[in-house]
Structures are given as C-alpha cells and as structure tokens.
Amino acid sequence: xxxxxxxxxxxxxxxxxxxxxxxxxxxxxxxxxxxxxxxxxxxxxxxxxxxxxxxxxxxxxxxxxxxxxxxxxxxxxxxxxxxxxxxxxxxxxxxxxxxxxxxxxxxxxxxxxxxxxxxxxxxxxxxxxxxxxxxxxxxxxxxxxxxxxxxxxxxxxxxxxxxxxxxxxxxxxxxxxxxxxxxxxxxxx
Amino acid sequence: xxxxxxxxxxxxxxxxxxxxxxxxxxxxxxxxxxxxxxxxxxxxxxxxxxxxxxxxxxxxxxxxxxxxxxxxxxxxxxxxxxxxxxxxxxxxxxxxxxxxxxxxxxxxxxxxxxxxxxxxxxxxxxxxxxxxxxxxxxxxxxxxxxxxxxxxxxxxxxxxxxxxxxxxxxxxxxxxxxxxxxxxxxxxx
Numbered sequence: 050x051x052x053x054x055x056x057x058x059x060x061x062x063x064x065x066x067x068x069x070x071x072x073x074x075x076x077x078x079x080x081x082x083x084x085x086x087x088x089x090x091x092x093x094x095x096x097x098x099x100x101x102x103x104x105x106x107x108x109x110x111x112x113x114x115x116x117x118x119x120x121x122x123x124x125x126x127x128x129x130x131x132x133x134x135x136x137x138x139x140x141x142x143x144x145x146x147x148x149x150x151x152x153x154x155x156x157x158x159x160x161x162x163x164x165x166x167x168x169x170x171x172x173x174x175x176x177x178x179x180x181x182x183x184x185x186x187x188x189x190x191x192x193x194x195x196x197x198x199x200x201x202x203x204x205x206x207x208x209x210x211x212x213x214x215x216x217x218x219x220x221x222x223x224x225x226x227x228x229x230x231x232x233x234x235x236x237x238x
Numbered sequence: 239x240x241x242x243x244x245x246x247x248x249x250x251x252x253x254x255x256x257x258x259x260x261x262x263x264x265x266x267x268x269x270x271x272x273x274x275x276x277x278x279x280x281x282x283x284x285x286x287x288x289x290x291x292x293x294x295x296x297x298x299x300x301x302x303x304x305x306x307x308x309x310x311x312x313x314x315x316x317x318x319x320x321x322x323x324x325x326x327x328x329x330x331x332x333x334x335x336x337x338x339x340x341x342x343x344x345x346x347x348x349x350x351x352x353x354x355x356x357x358x359x360x361x362x363x364x365x366x367x368x369x370x371x372x373x374x375x376x377x378x379x380x381x382x383x384x385x386x387x388x389x390x391x392x393x394x395x396x397x398x399x400x401x402x403x404x405x406x407x408x409x410x411x412x413x414x415x416x417x418x419x420x421x422x423x424x425x426x427x
Contacts, residue, residue: 055244056244059245076267077267078268079266081271084255088252092251
C-alpha cells in the first residue's frame with residue numbers, strides 16, 4: 050500500500066499538470082499533452098493503481114461482478130485502452146475515429162483480462178511463464194470464479210466480436226487491430 | 239527501495255513521453271511539455287528519487303563533500319529549481335531570463351538544504367515541527383558534519399548572495415524572489 054500510495058501521488062501530479070483548462074488551446078502540442086494526461090489517469094488513482102488497491106483489499110473476500118469488473122477495467126484495461134487512444138490521438142484520428150478506437154480499446158481491455166483469468170485455469174506452465182492456478186491458491190476473484198468458466202469464455206469471445214465491430218468504420222488499414230483482438234482470446238501464453 | 243523503484247519507473251515514463259525530438263516544434267503547447275519533462279526529471283531517477291537512493295545507501299557511512307552535494311542538489315534542490323524554471327517557462331521568459339532564473343534556482347536550492355542541516359543542529363523544536371538533532375542520531379551526513387558549522391553558515395550565506403546576483407538583469411519585479419532567497423537562510427523553521 051505504501052508503494053501504491055507513492056505511485057499514485059507522483060502520477061497524480063502529472064495528471065494535474067496536463068489538465069487542459071476549458072477553452073484554452075495548447076496548439077500543436079495539445080495532442081501530446083492530451084496523451085500524457087490520459088496515461089497519467091490510466092496509470093494512477095483512476096486506473097492501474099486504483100484497480101490494484103481494490104484488488105489487494107478484496108483478497109480473501111467474496112467479490113461481486115461489478116467489483117470484479119472495476120478491478121479488471123482499471124488494473125489492466127485502462128493501460129490497454131490508453132495505448133490505443135495514444136496512437137489514435139498522435140496519429141491525428143478524427144473525433145469519430147477516436148471514439149471508435151476507444152470502444153475497441155475498452156472491449157479488448159476487458160477481454161484480455163478475462164482471457165488471463167481463463168489461462169490461469171487452463172494454461173500450460175510451459176507457455177504461460179508462470180504456474181497456472183496461482184489465482185485460486187491466492188483466493189483471488191476471477192471471472193471463472195464469479196460467473197463460471199463457460200460463461201467467461203462466452204463473454205470474452207463476445208467482447209472481442211464487439212471490439213472488431215467497433216472498427217467497422219475503418220477499412221483494411223485496421224486489420225492489424227482486428228488480428229490483435231482475435232489473438233487476445235486465442236493466445237495460450 | 240521498492241517504493242523508490244516504483245516512483246522512479248513511473249516518473250521515468252513521463253520523462254520519456256515528453257522528450258522533444260530534436261528539431262521538432264510542438265507549437266503553443268511546447269512550454270507546458272517542457273515543464274512536464276523537467277518536473278519528471280526533477281522528481282525521478284535524475285532528481286529527488288536518485289538523491290534519496292544515494293542518501294539511503296550512504297546512511298552510517300563516511301560521506302565526502304561531492305557525494306553530499308549530489309544528495310543535496312538532487313533530493314531537494316532539483317524540485318526547488320524546477321519550480322522556478324516552470325514559472326519562467328510558462329511566463330514566457332527570454333532565453334537570457336530563463337538562464338538567470340536557473341542559476342538563481344540552483345543556488346537557493348543548495349542554500350535551502352544547507353540551512354536545513356544547520357537548523358537540525360541549532361533549531362528550536364517549537365519552530366521546527368520536528369526534533370532537532372535527528373540527523374546526527376541517524377548518523378546522516380550533513381554540511382555541518384562534513385565542513386563544520388561555521389563554514390556551512392558561510393557557504394549558505396554566499397550561495398544566497400550569488401542567487402540574488404543572478405537576478406541582476408531583472409528590476410523590482412524580481413524583489414519577491416530576492417526576499418525568498420534571503421528568507422531561506424534567516425528562517426528558523
């Protein structure tokens with residue numbers, strides 16, 4: 050918790066520094082400032098660190114689905130989402146394109162974490178790089194432990210489908226993103 | 239050390255993100271990006287965290303003057319300097335003004351820390367908000383322990399004089415900075 054507090058406070062400073070006052074135009078540098086601001090929020094209190102705090106506080110407790118979804122979308126989902134948004138912003142995406150890529154990023158972010166939970170049950174140690182079953186031995190709440198293995202698989206698959214759907218306004222140039230989405234639920238490591 | 243490692247790595251991300259590629263102009267937002275970059279460097283590995291690491295590693299050891307100066311300029315001096323530079327940059331200082339304020343910031347940064355070391359010996363608990371003598375009981379290297387109390391006083395005074403000298407290109411509008419400089423060595427808390 051001391052480490053997380055330090056991480057959170059330091060990161061919050063970068064969030065505050067890069068907040069854009071309403072109506073103020075930062076000119077050419079604005080895209081980069083926006084990205085730095087989003088990374089600070091995704092990493093700190095409102096993202097990774099916040100999700101990690103809830104995760105630690107939930108260990109050994111009964112966790113409901115909204116709490117689990119909060120942990121998943123914040124702990125890993127937020128950083129995954131912002132990595133998509135950063136490319137969109139710095140690449141000069143239109144507002145419509147940015148929104149579509151945001152929906153894509155949110156959906157693959159959650160799908161990634163559900164797939165991770167499933168791999169902890171079904172994965173093989175030689176691919177995983179860690180011992181499967183570690184979530185259960187730590188009594189961690191996971192998608193399979195809350196909604197069951199079959200339902201977890203169905204939800205991960207559906208999220209990836211909806212992530213790919215969000216890319217419908219793009220042509221073949223978005224194929225790498227479609228492939229990344231599908232890889233998330235088919236990977237074995 | 240685990241806390242410092244987390245702080246350092248998170249902060250380093252903001253340093254890397256806001257590094258300006260040579261020759262690239264970020265336009266209107268550039269001043270803010272430059273400030274964020276300087277804050278990241280002052281807070282992380284190359285500043286506060288770096289100084290704190292050397293401080294921890296030096297506890298209980300014989301420390302020479304260059305090491306002590308490294309700790310002082312990094313642990314507290316870097317953040318003090320960047321707070322001066324941030325105002326200069328965002329206020330649209332000329333290159334000459336920015337350099338002058340940088341020299342001012344470096345000098346009051348070191349003077350502040352020497353004054354702090356002196357207060358730990360001479361300060362009164364009712365003004366200090368902490369028990370004087372805590373540096374000696376922790377066997378911490380300080381300016382008085384390395385160069386003596388009289389020489390520490392002389393150096394702090396000289397640094398403040400040289401800080402005020404650095405402001406000579408400014409008129410009365412820099413009087414608050416001159417006052418702050420003098421306050422640093424006359425304060426008792």
